Amino acid sequence: MSESVPVVELDGITKRFPGVVANDRVELRVMPGEVHAIVGENGAGKSTLMKILYGMQRPDEGTIRVAGAEVHFRSPKDALAKGIGMVHQHFMLADNLTVLENVILGFEPRRGPTIDVAQAKERIEKLSGSYGLPLQPDRLVEDLAVGERQRVEIIKVLYRGARILILDEPTAVLVPAEVEDLFDHLRELQREGVTIIFISHKLEEVLTLADTITVMRGGRTVATVKPQDVTRRQLAELMVGSELPRPETRESTVRDDIAMSVHGLTVRTKEGRVLLESLSFDIRRGEVLGIAGVEGNGQRELVEAVMGLSPVVEGTIRLGERVITRWSTRTRRENGISYIPEDRQEMGLLLPSPLWENTMLGHQTKEPFARGPWIDADGARERTRLVLDDFRVVAPGVDVSAYVLSGGNQQKLIVGREMTADPLMLIAAQPTRGIDVGAQAAVWDEIRRARKLGLGVLLISADLEELIGLSDTLYVIFRGRLVARLDPQTVTPQELGSYMTGAHLEAEEG
Amino acid sequence: MRVRRMLIALLAPVSALVLAVLISSAAVLLIHKSPITTFRLMASFGVRTDSLIFAANEAIPLFVSGLAVAIGFKMGLFNIGVEGQYTLAALVAAYVGAVTPVPGVIRIVLILLVAMIVGAAWASIGGVLKITRGVHEVISTIMLNFVAFGITAYLLSHFLKQQNLRGDFVIKTKEIPSSGLIPSLNGLLRALGVHPPAGSELYGFLPLAIVIGVAYYVLVWRTRFGYDLRASGSNPDAARVSGVDSRAMVMKMMILSGAIAGLVGMPDLFGLYHRYTIDFVAGLGFTGIAVALVGRNHPVGIALAAFLFGFLDRAAQILDLEGIPKEITIIMRGVIILCVVIAYEVVRRIVQAQEVRAAAERMRLMTQEAESVPA
Numbered sequence: 001m002s003e004s005v006p007v008v009e010l011d012g013i014t015k016r017f018p019g020v021v022a023n024d025r026v027e028l029r030v031m032p033g034e035v036h037a038i039v040g041e042n043g044a045g046k047s048t049l050m051k052i053l054y055g056m057q058r059p060d061e062g063t064i065r066v067a068g069a070e071v072h073f074r075s076p077k078d079a080l081a082k083g084i085g086m087v088h089q090h091f092m093l094a095d096n097l098t099v100l101e102n103v104i105l106g107f108e109p110r111r112g113p114t115i116d117v118a119q120a121k122e123r124i125e126k127l128s129g130s131y132g133l134p135l136q137p138d139r140l141v142e143d144l145a146v147g148e149r150q151r152v153e154i155i156k157v158l159y160r161g162a163r164i165l166i167l168d169e170p171t172a173v174l175v176p177a178e179v180e181d182l183f184d185h186l187r188e189l190q191r192e193g194v195t196i197i198f199i200s201h202k203l204e205e206v207l208t209l210a211d212t213i214t215v216m217r218g219g220r221t222v223a224t225v226k227p228q229d230v231t232r233r234q235l236a237e238l239m240v241g242s243e244l245p246r247p248e249t250r251e252s253t254v255r256d257d258i259a260m261s262v263h264g265l266t267v268r269t270k271e272g273r274v275l276l277e278s279l280s281f282d283i284r285r286g287e288v289l290g291i292a293g294v295e296g297n298g299q300r301e302l303v304e305a306v307m308g309l310s311p312v313v314e315g316t317i318r319l320g321e322r323v324i325t326r327w328s329t330r331t332r333r334e335n336g337i338s339y340i341p342e343d344r345q346e347m348g349l350l351l352p353s354p355l356w357e358n359t360m361l362g363h364q365t366k367e368p369f370a371r372g373p374w375i376d377a378d379g380a381r382e383r384t385r386l387v388l389d390d391f392r393v394v395a396p397g398v399d400v401s402a403y404v405l406s407g408g409n410q411q412k413l414i415v416g417r418e419m420t421a422d423p424l425m426l427i428a429a430q431p432t433r434g435i436d437v438g439a440q441a442a443v444w445d446e447i448r449r450a451r452k453l454g455l456g457v458l459l460i461s462a463d464l465e466e467l468i469g470l471s472d473t474l475y476v477i478f479r480g481r482l483v484a485r486l487d488p489q490t491v492t493p494q495e496l497g498s499y500m501t502g503a504h505l506e507a508e509e510g
Numbered sequence: 511m512r513v514r515r516m517l518i519a520l521l522a523p524v525s526a527l528v529l530a531v532l533i534s535s536a537a538v539l540l541i542h543k544s545p546i547t548t549f550r551l552m553a554s555f556g557v558r559t560d561s562l563i564f565a566a567n568e569a570i571p572l573f574v575s576g577l578a579v580a581i582g583f584k585m586g587l588f589n590i591g592v593e594g595q596y597t598l599a600a601l602v603a604a605y606v607g608a609v610t611p612v613p614g615v616i617r618i619v620l621i622l623l624v625a626m627i628v629g630a631a632w633a634s635i636g637g638v639l640k641i642t643r644g645v646h647e648v649i650s651t652i653m654l655n656f657v658a659f660g661i662t663a664y665l666l667s668h669f670l671k672q673q674n675l676r677g678d679f680v681i682k683t684k685e686i687p688s689s690g691l692i693p694s695l696n697g698l699l700r701a702l703g704v705h706p707p708a709g710s711e712l713y714g715f716l717p718l719a720i721v722i723g724v725a726y727y728v729l730v731w732r733t734r735f736g737y738d739l740r741a742s743g744s745n746p747d748a749a750r751v752s753g754v755d756s757r758a759m760v761m762k763m764m765i766l767s768g769a770i771a772g773l774v775g776m777p778d779l780f781g782l783y784h785r786y787t788i789d790f791v792a793g794l795g796f797t798g799i800a801v802a803l804v805g806r807n808h809p810v811g812i813a814l815a816a817f818l819f820g821f822l823d824r825a826a827q828i829l830d831l832e833g834i835p836k837e838i839t840i841i842m843r844g845v846i847i848l849c850v851v852i853a854y855e856v857v858r859r860i861v862q863a864q865e866v867r868a869a870a871e872r873m874r875l876m877t878q879e880a881e882s883v884p885a
Contacts (some may be wrong), residue, residue: 071604132553252576307751309750310752327754328753329751329753329755330751330753330754330755331754332753333752333753334753337866339751341748341751344745345746346745346746346747347751348665348748349745349747349748349749350740350741350742350744350748351745351746352744353741359740360737361741361748361752361876362751362752363752364734364737364738364752364753365734365753370734372732373733373735374732374733374734375732375733375734375736395869396868396869396872400865400869401862401865403862403866404865404866404869404870405869429818
């Protein structure tokens, strides 16, 4: 295999966006039939590179060769024609269609004017069998678990004739057990001769799965290595260029008085479907209470209930001694609940507005941002300068729009504004999702500092390492209920994973 | 930096205007007329004193209408019902103003208040429908226009019309006593050395319109309420998370927008009609949408756009006399709207890209500096 031609070869690929060189003379050689991992921090240029390879973006410079022949992709269709398919991180599936319909969408086999369902089914079952990807073609996608949806995505791409699969952060949405399944499937695909390009920033995974690893940093490919030749640490250092931070919390700062207490919290949809069922927990001052769970098991509803964004059907929420169940979001915020929302651009920022208006957001009724009914622009600017300094937000000034900041700096600005608001409680939902390692470390530091200052912290995260490292108490949420209370000192990610997927229930019943 | 920023701010409207002139010229050429003659005629007729007064009189209600629409736009709320709101408001205000026995200035205040209340009440229907039933305000306010026209005609012809008018077939309310009217600004103009020809009177509503414009600016850009409003327009989810009650905000905005809308008919009521008649000025609400769009929801922009529209309307009057269809200015108006929208979007993207690039460069330098300092 070593003397054969690379199935994909990128040479001197450069792609510029306003303000950044996303890819800078990138070199990549993928041999046929291998699992080739591309690792790098967020913002290292992995996604851009893959978009170029998949025909979604065209490079400013450089050449792409597939099986030795130079190609120019104008669209993903061109890439597919050369056998290159992409499994996106965010699934591109229609929930209200069946697995079969999703797979054939846009590539329907026809018999006269109608779709040849029988033929489609036969092909899908053949693919499913030969690649060892179990699927039930007639189920609705909305009924499938995340891992199953991913399999549908993979089959979809294979169905379109791809023999080179690009997987963009495929494990980001999976729990540990599902990750193992995925890896089994990928190995099976590899045995069948499929080439896999695997994008990730999780080093263990890459070291287990990949035949070859290409490391990207700052838009460049900095090294190509074999997993057997490097340690995790060496790989991390290649990726970051400096030492890795860890989310560990040291001695306990938990006090006796309660910062927030939730009792019997139940939330239903208008139609009466239960989203949260009698949740109860206390968060003491100086305590970080972590909520682990696969996304979509009620985390969002919990945050909304605590923040007053959705009505509580039953139960009580207390802030200190006071019952706040019926308080408006504004009243809650004014009385000391700070909030780091899970999606900073969608929920946390006014992107076209200047930074000082963003620092006000959520605190616009209080000093120094307001004086009576008026906004105090000077006060807000002053506070913003303070936040930029104290929280090491790299920004050219307080009057630039929020969209000029990188993701990590946007998040630091949010954390800074919430922390400087002098809160009693901090609600942090996915506080380090999608930001670079440096900013991640800064956010962790702030959560630790909040804890030390005696705030109660409710931490909701999909990053198990983060949860285990930062929490004093750890709950698992599953289908709208808290199913386990675990000690973060002793719990393993595998145990957590079994609670998160409901596997422990089967184990108990069986 | 400041000069540059001003140049950027001017870039979009100027390029839009140039583009609009070019396209309109092409339209004039298509009917075998000379664009140069056309524009020269319009310019020379348009700048006559009476023309300018006419244009200003037309611009004043358009300005108010533009503000009514713009304040909704600022939070992403589309009040397309200004037309119906001001029609109904003008009728009720004119009637109440004519029949209530109160002294002069109080009568003016009463008329204005009634107009605002009726406009606000009518607009609030759209708000209630939106927050209770999820009906989109574009749909509800458009349809409420027609309901308003119907109600206006019904109320006027059955209850509010002036009785016992022999030989007069125009259905109308009783005339407002002249003591209850806002006097024209001709006195002021003469004091300034401008002598309007007979029959040409600058509406006395102008100073009031300016006050509304300033109030709009202060409210939107200087108050906490305005901040909540702009946040809701910029990112509704982020605003909600920050503690803005989006339902209350929708209600407040519909009421505010409707109150301003109620005043749209007032300049003409005070300055020209002195009563509500069946042929009361129509179309101001719809044109106000275009004015707000061209004026970019900023009071200064809206004022300029309103005047431009008034000017085009007036300048067009001369064209028919010279055998050029005056409808050419309707084409111009449409072209200006499209060009402004396109030009602003293009300029916005250029500016954003520049800003991102400049910021990235400065941040790179800052990071280098930080790294060169030993820890």
